[in-house]
Amino acid sequence: MDPNLRREIILEHYQNPKNRGLVQEDGYLRENTYNDSCIDNLDIMMKIEDDVIKDIRFDGEACAISTSATSIMIETLLGKTVDEAKEIIHNYENMIEEKDYQKEILGELIVYNETYKQPNR
Amino acid sequence: MNREDFPMLKKDLIYFDNGATTLKPKPVIDAMVDYYSNYSANAHRGDYDISLKVDTAYEQVREKVRNFIHCKSKDEIIFTKGATESLNMVVFGYMKYRLKKGDEVLLTKAEHASNVLPWQELEKEIGIQIRYIPLNEDHTLTLENVKKIITPKTKVISIAHITNVVGDIRPLEEIGQLCQENNILLVVDGAQSVAHLPMDVEKYHIDFLAFSGHKMLGPTGVGVLYGKYELLENMKPLQFGGGMNSFFESDGTLEYKGIPTRFEAGTPPIAEVIGLGAAIEYLQGIGMERIHQYEVELKKYAIQELEKIPNITIYNKHSTGGIVAFNIDDVFSQDAALYLNHYHICVRAGNHCAKILKDELKIKNTCRISFYLYNTKEEIDRLVQVLKQSKDIFKIVL
Structure with missing residues (x-):
């Protein structure tokens, strides 16, 4: 992937993340992901109806990579079934950990296919 | 200054993380290599020449630390594995048996985890009450704010000499004076200070002082707890085993060794203590x-x-x-x-x-x-x- 395009996509999602801001509504699963080594601290909430992901929101503090990845991941997962979502996340994790993965189902998330080159990330 | 003494500085590197750990000068590295190469034996254990040499070198560092922080006796110096262990020793070896429910311990919100979490544990265990001394708008601590918050129930003030984010130097002499007048014990976390400015535990009326070797040009794995001798007499060892007992029997009879040896169970970090001694000498050489x-x-x-x-x-x-x-x-x-x-x-x-x-x-x-x-x-x-x-x-x- 062209590095300039990659950077543009990541930066756009970092500076203008989609689905940012939590809502006070029932029917959501809520999770805090706090990483004590890299100090990212994100709250995520997700609404699942009839096994389909209807909505995901997030908020918190994190670096450019982490914030943008959350934004892109949410966009990728919206409308998917729980099993499809698990498959995407599994492939995404494989990509980050330099294992085999299916490129096709990751969509825009492949902008992170070289993140492993920054191990202190 | 003295950049040529630091092998790490030969790399293309600007090292601005000295609050985390400091680089080591050649004399410190050499002193440790010398121990491992030329007289590598245990301390306080053998009747042969190099063993005696180890004992002498190890105990000499105690005297160097005494001279460095200006306490009365070298027996007031306990070697630990770092400031964290030193502070835990104070809280769980001394305070746990001296404080009671409702006694107040004053901290600030600028303290490092190692000067907060042991106290919070003790709060859960015996019901002491932690209170935070308010900081000024610029996040510094003043004598006035300490005066305002102390009550007859205040038994301990435990604060950093220099804080590790704000970097303010606390007015220890005045706070120490106030503590003395009010029968309050002063515990000082010196991790960010003893490497950076002169320390005088007598002048500041410090009861316990904790610091780490690696933040003062010394090796990792060694630190110091200073405690006034009469307080150490009432401190309980947290580690039991070899080196800390005079004798023990099968029925459970145990007699501790003297102070400070009773607080240093097991083989101590000998090379590290020797390295710490070299670091102190190096620092004092500069002033x-x-x-x-x-x-x-x-x-x-x-x-x-x-x-x-x-x-x-x-x-x-x-x-x-x-x-x-x-x-x-x-x-x-x-x-x-x-x-x-x-x-x-x-x-x-x-x-x-x-x-x-x-x-x-x-x-x-x-x-x-x-x-x-x-x-x-x-x-x-x-x-x-x-x-x-x-x-x-x-x-x-x-």
Whole structure:
């Protein structure tokens, strides 16, 4: 992937993340992901109806990579079934950990296919 | 100053993370290599020549520490594995048996985790009450604020001499005086201070002082607990085993060795203690007051230059310790640290283990620069130059 395009996509999602801001509504699963080594601290909430992901929101503090990845991941997962979502996340994790993965189902998330080159990330 | 003594500085590196750990000068490394190469035996155990040499070298360091912090007796010096262990010893070896439910311990929200969490544990165990001394608007601690908060129930004040994010030097002499007048024990976390300015436990009326070797040019794995002798007499060892007992019987009879040996069960970190001794000698060779003045100058210069950059926010402009906490506006501190890393500038990003300081600073994460004697104005100039170009930051970190 062209590095300039990659950077543009990541930066756009970092500076203008989609689905940012939590809502006070029932029917959501809520999770805090706090990483004590890299100090990212994100709250995520997700609404699942009839096994389909209807909505995901997030908020918190994190670096450019982490914030943008959350934004892109949410966009990728919206409308998917729980099993499809698990498959995407599994492939995404494989990509980050330099294992085999299916490129096709990751969509825009492949902008992170070289993140492993920054191990202190 | 003295840059040629530090092998790490031969690398293409600007090391601004001295609050985390310091680099080691050649004499410290040599002293440890000498022990491992020429007289590697256990301490207090053998009847042969090199064993005696180890004992002598090890105990001489106790005297060096005594001279370094100006306490009365070398028996008031306990070797630990670092400031964290020292503070845990104070809390669980002494305070646990001396304090009772409702007794107040005063801390501040700028303290490092190692001076908060042991107390919070003790609060759960025996019901002491932790109270936080209010800080001024610039996050510093004044005698006035201490005076305002103490009550007849206040039994302990436990504070850092220099805090690890704000970098303010606390008025220990006045606080120590106040403690003495009110029968309050003063516990001082010296991890960020003893390497940077003269320490005098007698003058400051300090009852317990904790610090780490690796933050003062010494090796990792060794630290010190100083305690007034009469307090150490009433402190319980937390570790039991070889080296700390005079004798024991099958029926459970146990007699401790004297002070401080009873607090150093097991084989101590011998090479590290010897390295610490070399570090103290090295620091005293330069002079602690001179080191302090040099750092004050570096800090002043850094603030003066950083202030010229419009998109930098500095959180501790007025503190005198050699620490600068800052952020590049609209950039997460870890991204800023990665950006600086690209130019081989080492700074720390995060909350720096002072996780309740966010209540005071109103911000959770910062980049921290912490200076030491080998840093230079030229290094600060380079940092400033790199920060000035930081509009390109995402080209570098993404």
